[in-house]
Amino acid sequence: MDIALPELPFPLSPFGPDGDWTYADGVLTGRAGPRQDRFVPPTGEELDPASDAPRLLGAPDGDFQLIARVTVGFTGAFDAGVLYVHVGERAWAKLCLEYSPDVPTVCTVVTRGHSDDANSFAVDGRSVWLRVTRTGRAFAFHASLDGERWTFVRFFTLGEEKETGAALVGFMAQAPVGEGCVVTYDHLTFRPGAPADLRDGS
Numbered sequence: 760m761d762i763a764l765p766e767l768p769f770p771l772s773p774f775g776p777d778g779d780w781t782y783a784d785g786v787l788t789g790r791a792g793p794r795q796d797r798f799v800p801p802t803g804e805e806l807d808p809a810s811d812a813p814r815l816l817g818a819p820d821g822d823f824q825l826i827a828r829v830t831v832g833f834t835g836a837f838d839a840g841v842l843y844v845h846v847g848e849r850a851w852a853k854l855c856l857e858y859s860p861d862v863p864t865v866c867t868v869v870t871r872g873h874s875d876d877a878n879s880f881a882v883d884g885r886s887v888w889l890r891v892t893r894t895g896r897a898f899a900f901h902a903s904l905d906g907e908r909w910t911f912v913r914f915f916t917l918g919e920e921k922e923t924g925a926a927l928v929g930f931m932a933q934a935p936v937g938e939g940c941v942v943t944y945d946h947l948t949f950r951p952g953a954p955a956d957l958r959d960g961s
Contacts, residue, residue, distance in 0.1 A: 762815065766947040767825075769817040771929055774845075778813025778932055787827075787944040789813055789932040791838070796935035799849065799874045814843055816929035819949070822894050825928055826948040828906065829856045830886040835937020836860035840944070842889045843931040844898055849873075850917045853931065854900040856887045863887075865902040867913045879912045888946070891928055894953035898926075901957075906946060911958045 761770040764782055773780060775797075778789040795812040819825075829840040839857035853868040865879040865887060879902065888903040897916045901909040917926075932942040954961050 764947060767817065767819075767949050769819050771815045771817040774814040774816055775811040776813055778815065780813070780815050785945055785947065787815075787930065787947065789815065789930060789942050789944075791932035791934040791939050791942070793938045794935060795939070796837070796933045797851070797853070797870075797931070798868065798876075798935070799870055799872070801873045801875060803873070812931055812933040814845070814929060814931045816843065816845060816927040818925050818927055819893075821951065822892075822953045823928075824890055824892045824948075824950040824953065826888065826890045826906070826946070826950070827930070827944040828886055828888045828946040830943045830945070831856055831858070831863070832941040833858040833863065833885060834940050835934055837933070837935040838937055838940040839866070839933045840942035841931035841933060842891045842900075843929055844891060844893075844917065845927040846917045846925070852898065852900075852915065852917060854889050854891060854902070854912065855933075856882065856885075856889065865889075865910075865912060867900055869913070869915050869917075871917065877913070880910070892953050892957070893926065893928075894957075899953070899957045908960050909954075910960075914957060
C-alpha cells in the first residue's frame with residue numbers, strides 16, 4: 760500500500776520485506792528484521808537473493824533535495840537508518856547512520872554491479888541529519904549535526920536513466936548481523952532543485 764506523507768510531493772511504495780512503516784505527527788518509523796541488508800560484496804560473491812531490507816521509495820521529478828533527521832535504535836553491529844537511491848537492481852546507493860561496528864558513523868555505499876563501502880565521520884549519539892540531492896544525472900550525499908551546516912560526503916552517478924530506469928528515492932532500515940532495529944525519520948523536508956554549491960556547507 761502506498762503511503763502519502765504531507766512533506767513529500769510524491770507517494771511512497773514499500774519494497775523488500777515488511778518494514779512495518781508508520782507515520783504520525785511528522786515522524787516516519789520503519790523496522791528492519793534480523794539480518795536484513797542490501798549489499799553486493801565487492802569480492803565478487805553473489806548477493807543472496809533472500810538478502811534484502813525494508814525500503815519505502817518514490818519517484819520525484821527533476822532535481823531535488825530530500826532531507827531527514829535519522830535516529831537509529833542500535834542493537835547490533837551495522838544497524839542503520841538509510842536514505843536510499845535506486846535506479847536498478849544492481850544500481851543503487853545508501854547514505855547511512857550506521858553502527859560501524861560499534862560507533863555511530865555516517866557511511867555510504869554505492870552499488871554499480873557490486874557495492875563499495877566507505878565511512879565518513881563518527882557521530883556522538885543516535886541521530887544525524889542526512890540529505891540526498893539529485894542534480895542532473897548525478898547524486899550528492901551530505902550529512903549534518905544540526906540540519907544547518909552540511910558536510911559534503913559523496914558525489915556520484917548511477918548511470919543514465921534511459922539505461923537504468925527512473926530514479927527512486929526514500930528510506931531504508933537495515934540490521935545485517937543483528938536481530939533487528941527501529942529507525943525514525945523526522946524533520947522531513949523536500950526541496951526542488953539542488954544547492955548552488957555542493958561543497959560550501961549550504
